[in-house]
Amino acid sequence: MYYDESRGRYFPGSLKGRSLVGGVGVGVCDVDMPWMDEGVASGSTRARRSIDGGGKRRRRMVLGRRPDTARSMTEDRMSRMTDAGTERFCSCPGETITSFRAFPTGGHYATTDHGKVILQRAGSEDQGGGRAFQMSVCSQRLLGLHVNVPGMSYTAVANGPDPHLHLFRRDPSALDHFTVGQAAIDLPKNADIYAMSSHVTALTLAASRSLVVVDAETSRTARRALRSDPLAVHHVDAHVVLAGLRSGGVLLDDTRARPGHVVAAVPRGKAVIGVRRLADAAVPFGILASAMDHELVLFDARFAAAPLRRFHHVNEYNSDLALATSPDDYVVFAAGGDRRLRAYSTVTGEPIVARARNVGAAAQFASQESPLARVWANRVEHVDVDHDEIHVVEGQSVATFAVEEVDLIGYDTELD
Secondary structure, eight states: OOEEEETEESSOOOOOOOOETTTTTTTTSSSSOOOGGGGTSSSOOOOOEOOOTTTOOOESSOOOOOOOHHHHHHHHHHHHEEEEEEEEOSSSTTTTEEEEEEEETEEEEEEEEEEEEEEEESSOOGGTSSSSSEOOOOEEEEEEEEEETTTTTEEEEEEEOOOOEEEEEEEEEEEEEEEEEEEEEEOOTTOOOEEEEEEETTEEEEETTTTEEEEETOOOOEEEOOSSSSEEESSSSSEEEEEETTSSSEEEEEETSOEEEEEEOGGGGEEEEEEEEEOOOTTTTTEEEETTTTOOOOOOOGTTTTSSSSOOOOOOOOOOOOEEEOSSSEEEEEEETTSSSSETTTTTBOOOOOSSSTTSHHHHHHHOOOTTTEEEEEEEEEEEEEESSSEEEETTTEEEEOOOOOOSSTTTOOOO
């Protein structure tokens, strides 16, 4: 088996040293010929081959993109980032950010361990955007904020001696006005909430030996008992969730049916602290799991007896390290216990190395600009990735990095 990067697939045998003419192998050439493929991902346009002055073969994408070209562009963009500034969110000494989410339109929200919710509207200032609102809603630590756009509501999860929900609902007749309420969480006494995940109208909490499903309309909670503590949770869609268990397993659960079953287990059975379901366009049936004792592994859920790929990872026994993926799931970002942020290709497993935006720039410039080359003052607990920016949460502040734009029309990829 060999992996053809130009076609993004594994094939039996090897095409090295063979040239196909009329379906018959004749002679020897030193490169594969992926331009003979059936065209680009859209199926309506084809790749055109051109030869530059140096004799290198290039593939020029005119209107459509092959999956491997999209992956290459994502990896290239994520390796070229510039510092766009750092914003301090916390005013109290010792206060830290517990969750952060940015939106492509410019708005964002955050929560803190002092019970504070921070909201910033998207849009320009002349349209009422750009303004930030801070609300102290609780004396306990806030785990995160669920934004239910169709229901015009926000739900903040308070995690402390008495876990509960804070509810904020917009008034349809006056959108700047909120009605405020609280709701209890169906949990045993002294139970902990380890993580939360939301998907449009769905909200699920990872609590002591249980998953707690929150109804977005009524705010009622339903507890689903498990045999092990779920330390991480990730919504695949509105009803299906993945949960990383303390026992080292990855649970797939449909909240409309009976409790699910373990579909994968990390080597040596270490506690799973982060889990993601990757898009099939990147890795079919891919499940990414981050675990203690230096484990960051990728599974194919259909054949999960052993990992499909293992990445270099640093995690002694930390449970608060960030795990995120690019919007197309071609790149994974994993924070380590050594206060570094690393990135890898989910398709090839190769590390994404920080590079300067300009070819002639010094390596020191690249290290100052990219979050992948920095040694942070504290462990990175949250990373938010969108198409144009990457936000790295460190303690009280959020550092923003701009991702380099790539011209999709006329994007060239060199062939070795």
